Amino acid sequence: MALPIEDLPAWVRLNDVSFDNVEVTDTKDKGYGVLSRKDLTAPEGTVETLQLLAVPYDLILNSFAVEEHAKEDREFKQLLDAVGHHTVLVPTVWTEDERPLLRGTSLEVAVGAKLRALDNEFGMIRDASSTIPSWNDLLWESGTVSFNDWIHLDALYRSRCLELPKSGESMVPCIDMINHSSNPTAYYDQNSKDEAVLLLRPGLTISTGEEVTISYGDTKSAAEMLFSYGFIDPESTSESLVLPLSPFPDDPLAKAKLVAFGKAPKVHVARETGGTIRWESSFAYLQCVNEEDGLDFRVLQDNEGGQQLRVFWQDEDVTDRISEFHKLAQTHPVPEILRLRVVVSVQENLESHLEQLKSELPPHDPSMVREECLKHGLLLRQIETSLLEDAIQALDQEKNSLLEAENVVAYLGSMETSNLDLVGEEASNEADDFS
Ligand SMILES: C[S@@+](CC[C@H](N)C(=O)[O-])C[C@H]1O[C@@H](n2cnc3c(N)ncnc32)[C@H](O)[C@@H]1O
Structure with missing residues (x-):
């Protein structure tokens, strides 16, 4: 005052x-x-x-x-x-x-x-x-x-x-x-x-x-x-973070996906009571599907003569439910394969943030940084590093168990026979190809 x-x-x-x-x-x-x-x-x-x-x-x-x-x-x-x-x-x-x-x-x-x-x-x-x-x-x-x-x-x-x-x-x-x-x-x-x-x-x-x-x-x-x-409570037990996601740079549908999604794409990561890591991202599912999976964009004429971008998933108009795409994606022909792509993509995103968090901070003049900013900045880095490390580990475990799932093994096997380029590659490399 x-x-x-x-x-x-x-x-x-x-x-x-x-x-x-x-x-x-x-x-x-x-x-x-x-x-x-x-x-x-x-x-x-x-x-x-x-x-x-x-x-x-x-x-x-x-x-x-x-x-x-x-x-x-x-x-x-x-x-x-x-x-x-x-x-x-x-x-x-x-x-x-x-x-x-x-x-x-x-x-x-x-x-x-x-x-x-x-x-x-x-x-x-x-x-x-x-x-x-x-x-x-x-x-x-x-x-x-x-x-x-x-x-x-x-x-x-x-x-x-x-x-x-x-x-x-x-x-x-x-x-x-x-x-x-x-x-x-x-x-x-x-x-x-x-x-x-x-x-x-x-x-x-x-x-x-x-x-x-x-x-x-x-x-x-x-x-x-x-x-x-402007401060972090060191006693707080709530551990979560939200990171930005972007469509894959080589995705021809990238722009349409962003426009249809209508808000900034994100991934939410949290540690639940008991330590289990939970993550969610509707956009990560949209990011990982294309026309072959059953995704389609159509420009429709509306009653007022304007044009509307509509999203179709498995031939159904899902434009108004796009924020729930993670649920809609369950109707993918091989949901485990889609989940594998999503897990690999989210894991890569978290890894790139972790790499930056662990890299050296640019040299700075300590007299130009206020004590409180340094204290809370470092604390935030420490909290988010620990959460990201555990989330990456949890994603890695899920990736490995998905790679052993019957549907996934069968699907990857059929891909190998139809695509000789993949024959002889290690399973972990195959997973990377789905990102
Ligand atoms: C609503 S004001 C509370 C009154 C404030 N301390 C003042 O001097 O007017 C909120 C601000 O108080 C400070 N604050 C409140 N609780 C704090 C805490 N537990 N640790 C550090 N700063 C705190 C932060 O600067 C915060 O932005």
């Missing part, structure tokens, strides 16, 4: 925010946080919970409130100043010296894409506001508001917004001072007056001076935490 923290109590009184037995303090390592002022216990098994904070509805900033505020003549810079310039070290604000720490991680592509999206947004706002005098001055003439301000505003928004049950994605002053823990003591909600409230978790006790914490999402991966909040 632009207000000095000492002025917070007066602001709180003026705005009818209620702090019940808690206070804001500087936590030193996580910025500001909220501490308990006395020992508190919330009764277990009752709906009655212990309220720690209540913020009136009219202080909640959501899209509806923004529309209302936009009716007044407020300048963008004032909003930026009001939100404050506390640095949230999400990777979009990392410098050119810091960003190479993400090379090979799942955030490398994501951060580049986010910066491009922010650049587009900022360009759109500048264009749309060029004829509005005060905005023209801020965004064009004086250049008071820069692209960097837009990046910082996005970082502040993402790191502070809450998902309220009734008001949706919202900024809530004071509740946005609560830090994260994977063993949280509190949670937020909205009461019958639509106030945003912070409540002690039922059955929990916190002692005087203990920090009140919430969970920013226990299923969020290390990459998601770093991307949205």
Whole structure:
């Protein structure tokens, strides 16, 4: 907040925010946080919970409130100043010296894409506001508001917004001072007056001076935490990552597949409780099929005279179910062969990311890299390296057992007789030919 923290109590009184037995303090390592002022216990098994904070509805900033505020003549810079310039070290604000720490991680592509999206947004706002005098001055003439301000505003928004049950994605002053823990003591909600409230978790006790914490999402991966909040919780047990996929460069259907799929192709990898690796990618199946398997693209005329790209699988129009292609692919004439191609292709993709993760980081001047960026960048690399190594091993096991499957052996045998080039090759090479 632009207000000095000492002025917070007066602001709180003026705005009818209620702090019940808690206070804001500087936590030193996580910025500001909220501490308990006395020992508190919330009764277990009752709906009655212990309220720690209540913020009136009219202080909640959501899209509806923004529309209302936009009716007044407020300048963008004032909003930026009001939100404050506390640095949230999400990777979009990392410098050119810091960003190479993400090379090979799942955030490398994501951060580049986010910066491009922010650049587009900022360009759109500048264009749309060029004829509005005060905005023209801020965004064009004086250049008071820069692209960097837009990046910082996005970082502040993402790191502070809450998902309220009734008001949706919202900024809530004071509740946005609560830090994260994977063993949280509190949670937020909205009461019958639509106030945003912070409540002690039922059955929990916190002692005087203990920090009140919430969970920013226990299923969020290390990459998601770093991307949205600028830190990784070392206590988190959720291990997952999402990597980009691309069609094979020599695939004549590559462009049609991308257009029909309609979103960025990805592979999701996660470690389940118990350690088993799970991965999924609908696009990996689409990537690995062609016309001989029963895939077809047709351009159809619609009622309005326009043209539509439709996808056919085994002669059925599956355009509207393309995001479920991994399920549709089960009707492949030899599903195990398709699975083998997909497994090999995903394995190769993960291996190339792992290779980059394990390669030396480009030399950098340590004085140009902030300690927190180095700490979280290295932690992300370590978490994703371990997950990728285990996923590659799991894929390798699956590949080997598929190569022994009856259908696969028979299919590969028939291929060998019909294609003398393959005769004499090792089974592992044959698998590579299916990638
Ligand atoms: C909603 S704000 C919480 C209040 C914030 N500490 C402040 O000074 O205003 C979220 C930001 O607090 C910091 N933070 C919250 N929990 C943290 C944690 N467990 N470890 C490190 N930083 C944390 C991160 O910078 C995060 O982006």
